[in-house]
Amino acid sequence: xxxxxxxIARKKMRTTPKKAxxxxxxxxxxxxxxxPGLAYFIIFKYVPMFGVLMAFEDYRPSKGILGSQWxxxxxxxxxxxxxxxxxxxxxxxxISVYSLLWGFPVPIIFALFLNELRDGxxxxxxxxxxxxxxxxxxxxxxxxxxxxxxxxxGIVNVIIKSLGGTPINFLSEPSWFxxxxxxxxxxQNFGYDSIIYLSAISAVDPQLYEAARVDGAKRLQxxxxxxxxxxxxxxxxxxxxRFGSIMSVGFEKVNLLYSPATYETADVISxxxxxxxxxxxxxxxxxxxxxFNSVINLILICTVNKISRKVSETSLW
Amino acid sequence: MFGFSSSRRHNRIRESFSDRVVxxxxxxVMILVLIITLYPFLYVLSMSLSDQGxxxxxxxxxxxxxxxxxxxxxxxxxxxxxxxxxxTLYYTIVGTIVNVIFTxxxxxxxxxxxxxxxNFISLLIVFTTLFSGGMIPNFLLIKNLGLYNTRWAMILPNxxxxxxxxxxxxxxxxxxxxxxxxxxxDGAGEGTILWKIVVPLSKPIVAxxxxxxxVGHWNSYFNALLYVPDxxxxxxxxxxxxxxxxxxxxxxxxxxxLLQLAMEAMQTKYATIIVVILPxxxxxxxxxxxxxxxxxxxxxxx
Numbered sequence: 001x002x003x004x005x006x007x008i009a010r011k012k013m014r015t016t017p018k019k020a021x022x023x024x025x026x027x028x029x030x031x032x033x034x035x036p037g038l039a040y041f042i043i044f045k046y047v048p049m050f051g052v053l054m055a056f057e058d059y060r061p062s063k064g065i066l067g068s069q070w071x072x073x074x075x076x077x078x079x080x081x082x083x084x085x086x087x088x089x090x091x092x093x094x095i096s097v098y099s100l101l102w103g104f105p106v107p108i109i110f111a112l113f114l115n116e117l118r119d120g121x122x123x124x125x126x127x128x129x130x131x132x133x134x135x136x137x138x139x140x141x142x143x144x145x146x147x148x149x150x151x152x153x154g155i156v157n158v159i160i161k162s163l164g165g166t167p168i169n170f171l172s173e174p175s176w177f178x179x180x181x182x183x184x185x186x187x188q189n190f191g192y193d194s195i196i197y198l199s200a201i202s203a204v205d206p207q208l209y210e211a212a213r214v215d216g217a218k219r220l221q222x223x224x225x226x227x228x229x230x231x232x233x234x235x236x237x238x239x240x241x242r243f244g245s246i247m248s249v250g251f252e253k254v255n256l257l258y259s260p261a262t263y264e265t266a267d268v269i270s271x272x273x274x275x276x277x278x279x280x281x282x283x284x285x286x287x288x289x290x291x292f293n294s295v296i297n298l299i300l301i302c303t304v305n306k307i308s309r310k311v312s313e314t315s316l317w
Numbered sequence: 318m319f320g321f322s323s324s325r326r327h328n329r330i331r332e333s334f335s336d337r338v339v340x341x342x343x344x345x346v347m348i349l350v351l352i353i354t355l356y357p358f359l360y361v362l363s364m365s366l367s368d369q370g371x372x373x374x375x376x377x378x379x380x381x382x383x384x385x386x387x388x389x390x391x392x393x394x395x396x397x398x399x400x401x402x403x404x405t406l407y408y409t410i411v412g413t414i415v416n417v418i419f420t421x422x423x424x425x426x427x428x429x430x431x432x433x434x435x436n437f438i439s440l441l442i443v444f445t446t447l448f449s450g451g452m453i454p455n456f457l458l459i460k461n462l463g464l465y466n467t468r469w470a471m472i473l474p475n476x477x478x479x480x481x482x483x484x485x486x487x488x489x490x491x492x493x494x495x496x497x498x499x500x501x502x503d504g505a506g507e508g509t510i511l512w513k514i515v516v517p518l519s520k521p522i523v524a525x526x527x528x529x530x531x532v533g534h535w536n537s538y539f540n541a542l543l544y545v546p547d548x549x550x551x552x553x554x555x556x557x558x559x560x561x562x563x564x565x566x567x568x569x570x571x572x573x574x575l576l577q578l579a580m581e582a583m584q585t586k587y588a589t590i591i592v593v594i595l596p597x598x599x600x601x602x603x604x605x606x607x608x609x610x611x612x613x614x615x616x617x618x619x
Contacts, residue, residue: 020433020434023433023434024433024434027426027429027431027432027433027507029506029507029508030425030426030429030432030507031426032507032508033422033423033425033426033507033508033511034422034423034425034426034427034438036419036422036423037419037420037422037423037477037482038423038438040419040423040473040476040477041441041442041445041477043458043462044455044458044473044474044476045445045449045450046445047450047454047458048449048450048451048454048455048458049448049449049450049454050450050454051450051451051453051454051455051457051458052450052451052454054453054454061457110350113343113346113347114347116339116340116343117343117344117347122344122347125351126347126350126351127609128602128605129350129351129354129355130350130354131605131608131609132354132598132601132605133354135532135536135597135601135608136536136594136597137535137536137537137538137554137593137594138536138538139536139538139554139557139558139561139593140557140590140593140594142561143361143557143560143561143586143590144357144361144590146561147360147361147364147583147586147587148357148360150583152579152580153372153373153375153580153583155360155378158375158378187353187354187357191354192608195609218333218335218336218339219335219336219339219340220335220339251452251539252538252539255542256558256561270452273451273452273453274452277452277453277456278452278453278456278543283453283457286452286453287451287453287454290451290452290453291451293451294448294449294451297447297448298447298448301447302447
């Protein structure tokens with residue numbers, strides 16, 4: 001009881017400006033240290049946040065953000081009524097959903113099987129090799145994809161031809177884009193993404209394994225009834241995180257992988273913003289599109305966090 | 318004693334037939350994983366080393382057919398790749414130094430329990446991962462700050478990664494506060510405490526930060542694409558981007574003589590890919606355990 005009142009008292013003390021000033025003065029060296037970092041976040045993160053105001057005005061670089069004409073929601077309405085709206089939203093969501101559907105289970109399965117291997121050089125080699133693609137740049141990844149799917153000498157088409165089929169120009173077929181995006185993504189990240197599950201597996205109580213073995217459980221039974229339930233909380237957290245970013249598809253890979261021939265299935269919000277904004281110079285309109293996307297993302301991650309807190313008692317904040 | 322060891326042996330013998338089948342399948346799956354992961358690298362390497370005839374006849378699928386370094390000679394004869402390589406080295410070294418210093422200086426005060434305002438500042442920083450101004454306001458900011466088309470545009474906009482900063486803060490929080498208190502009683506300033514006590518005690522995390530940041534710089538092309546149109550300042554990845562786009566265009570209209578030209582361009586492309594990833598492939602086996610370590614520390618936080 002006394003403890004809690006003193007806590008309240010301390011809390012009250014903390015809020016007075018005089019006390020705050022005292023703390024700041026006492027820790028002025030710490031404030032000095034954090035100043036460059038704080039300046040970085042304010043200049044490079046918070047200033048652009050106020051830059052989104054230009055989504056609501058007819059921004060002219062010569063007049064600046066404060067001097068330009070306000071137009072309200074015009075650019076948002078333009079976007080919602082344009083033919084691009086449904087295509088961009090559909091492409092963005094579908095690419096995420098397919099990545100999630102096919103890509104999410106792979107690192108878990110890989111971690112479960114890797115855990116079955118006896119410790120030794122073979123396991124080390126598998127682990128080391130599987131992380132490797134993660135450290136290759138997107139540019140190199142796309143270069144490799146291009147060379148594999150090349151209609152003339154790419155290995156995939158060479159195989160198709162030797163089997164008597166006609167070569168497919170995969171990278172200019174809209175129907176192939178998502179498959180290429182998802183499969184190359186899995187190839188690049190399954191190993192690295194498995195690390196978090198491996199660390200979760202190593203935290204499972206060894207007594208559970210011993211008990212299961214004493215009871216005569218088989219390898220697969222142990223995998224399904226001990227290991228998998230042991231890492232389930234981690235799996236749920238990762239799944240929730242992925243749901244939170246379902247409306248954000250990274251710019252870098254799509255930008256390199258797509259072409260006007262595949263815009264129909266490949267064009268996502270971020271690449272559209274780049275073309276309209278940076279290349280065509282329609283700053284206000286593209287900022288409106290980007291802002292719409294950011295708001296959706298923020299709502300999604302907050303919702304998902306709330307659900308997560310209720311369901312699994314774990315949350316990001 | 319004897320009983321214990323015999324029971325263990327008994328256990329091993331008892332490993333059932335089905336368990337051994339599962340183990341064999343596991344090993345087969347893992348071998349398959351190895352092949353799938355390594356094959357693309359080998360293919361690109363073989364294509365870049367094979368002689369032109371074999372590439373044209375589409376005979377190369379695993380190991381190089383013939384041997385020819387012509388494509389590598391061609392890659393290195395282009396002076397702009399040297400410029401790009403130099404730029405990438407510059408951005409990686411200078412950028413990583415800036416990153417690590419900024420990150421440690423921000424993470425340290427936030428790791429101190431006595432630091433008034435740490436919760437508020439942490440919140441301020443973490444919020445930037447949830448919401449951002451977006452591409453265009455960032456683009457205009459870089460222009461307005463006068464960073465457009467300068468080397469700083471490759472370094473300053475990514476000075477601190479929030480993930481890495483939290484990684485460092487979490488690690489610093491594990492260092493006993495009493496060490497810092499006693500140092501400050503001895504008259505050491507906070508800066509001295511950070512560089513002389515905290516950082517030396519945090520070598521593993523500093524290694525992880527350095528690696529994460531350095532690989533990020535080595536692989537990045539986004540900033541160059543948006544902020545640095547000057548070819549003399551562009552990094553290696555941007556050089557490769559142009560090559561990829563070019564090769565695609567050439568092949569789209571390629572037949573006859575043009576096809577052979579396009580094939581040459583392809584081989585040059587393969588050689589360039591190898592040149593770009595070689596440094597990472599070489600240092601990777603020595604460093605990969607640190608990356609894994611970094612992910613683990615990050616996971617503990619959540």
